[in-house]
Every structure is written in C-alpha cells, then in structure tokens.
Amino acid sequence: QKEVEQDPGPLSVPEGAIVSLNCTYSNSAFQYFMWYRQYSRKGPELLMYTYSSGNKEDGRFTAQVDKSSKYISLFIRDSQPSDSATYLCAMSGGSNYQLIWGAGTKLIIKP
Amino acid sequence: DTGVSQDPRHKITKRGQNVTFRCDPISEHNRLYWYRQTLGQGPEFLTYFQNEAQLEKSRLLSDRFSAERPKGSFSTLEIQRTEQGDSAMYLCASSIQNPLIEKLFFGSGTQLSVL
Numbered sequence: 458q459k460e461v462e463q464d465p466g467p468l469s470v471p472e473g474a475i476v477s478l479n480c481t482y483s484n485s486a487f488q489y490f491m492w493y494r495q496y497s498r499k500g501p502e503l504l505m506y507t508y509s510s511g512n513k514e515d516g517r518f519t520a521q522v523d524k525s526s527k528y529i530s531l532f533i534r535d536s537q538p539s540d541s542a543t544y545l546c547a548m549s550g551g552s553n554y555q556l557i558w559g560a561g562t563k564l565i566i567k568p
Numbered sequence: 569d570t571g572v573s574q575d576p577r578h579k580i581t582k583r584g585q586n587v588t589f590r591c592d593p594i595s596e597h598n599r600l601y602w603y604r605q606t607l608g609q610g611p612e613f614l615t616y617f618q619n620e621a622q623l624e625k626s627r628l629l630s631d632r633f634s635a636e637r638p639k640g641s642f643s644t645l646e647i648q649r650t651e652q653g654d655s656a657m658y659l660c661a662s663s664i665q666n667p668l669i670e671k672l673f674f675g676s677g678t679q680l681s682v683l
Binding site: 461463465489491498499500501502503506508545547555556558559560561 | 572608609610611612613616624659661668669671672673674675676677679
C-alpha cells in the first residue's frame, strides 16, 4: 500500500461547478500538506500548503486537512477551463522530511 | 524569466548511450532537487543538494545516475548506459531551506525517451 493514495481520475465537470479533490495517507506523522498543480508538459507549481489540521482559503481554492481521518481535500469553486490540469498532493513530517507525493488527479473542466 | 530553467526540454537517445541534463535554479535558492516522473505518477525523489553538497540520494537510484552542483549554482544530472526504463520526465526544483515548510519551484522538465 502506498503512503499517499490519490484517485487518478480523470475527473470531468462542467464549468462553474465546485470541484473536490482528495488524498488519503497512512503516516500519522505527516504534518505539512501541499497541493501542486501541473499543466501538461510542465513542472508542478505550488498551489496551497497547510500545516496540521484545519482549513486554508485562497481565492477560489480551499485546502482542508482532517488528521483524524488522514484525509486531505482541495476544493475549487467556480471552476474554469483554465483549471484543467493534474493536481498532486504532497506531504511531509516526522522522519519524512522529503515530500511524499500522490499520483495526481487529472481534472477536466468542460466549457 | 527568473524561474527554474532546464535544458534540453526533450532528449531522444539510443539504449546504452550517456545523457546529461542541466538545471539552472532560481538564483537565491540554496537547495536543488532532482525528481523523475512517469506518466500517471507523482514525482519520484532522486537526489538533492544544499549549496554544492549532495545531501541525499534515493536508495532506489541506480549507480548509473550521478549528479553534480559544482559551484552551488547550476546542476547536472548524468545517466550512463541508458536503458528503456529510464524513459521519463526529469524534473529539477529549487527552494530556500526552511525548517518548517519548503516550497519547491519546479522547472518544465527534460523529457527523456530511450529507444
């Protein structure tokens, strides 16, 4: 079993919908949680990061961490075709100071 | 453009040949990482440098792979005697060392195809 699990998708939704992207993890020592967005043929870019549990909002994006369930989410409101990309979660903490990555979820926003 | 720069963007080579990739990080960043990514997977850590010192290599990394960062600025990744299984996107990232959370800035990668 992988330390970080992420549904590869693709997830296809109409423009304007609320999108929910999720990752589960097994290592309770993880404390730092990140979401990266990767467009085709580009490197990942950091979208949001959170420490420990709770929510963090940035514009149309909300990151949520539930450490008791070992579950993190990224919500995108008013989704746009330009949001179409692969979204990767990454996390670290405890003895894992290197980032542990999910496989990424491919998101398609249909105009 | 002051982002992370990688060269070349694409490389096609025959099995058994050696290849070298270059990464120019963001100038004020003291850490530099190399990752490998295959289709449908997240980045896989290969190695990282703090300034010119190579601090960690993945235990899964073959000895055919070597990386340098001679003056603490740009870095090169060399793969000797390439195999078809080496075909992947090779990503470079840089960051400023941070005891709490490290934000990685990635380049656009070098896509390697081994025939």
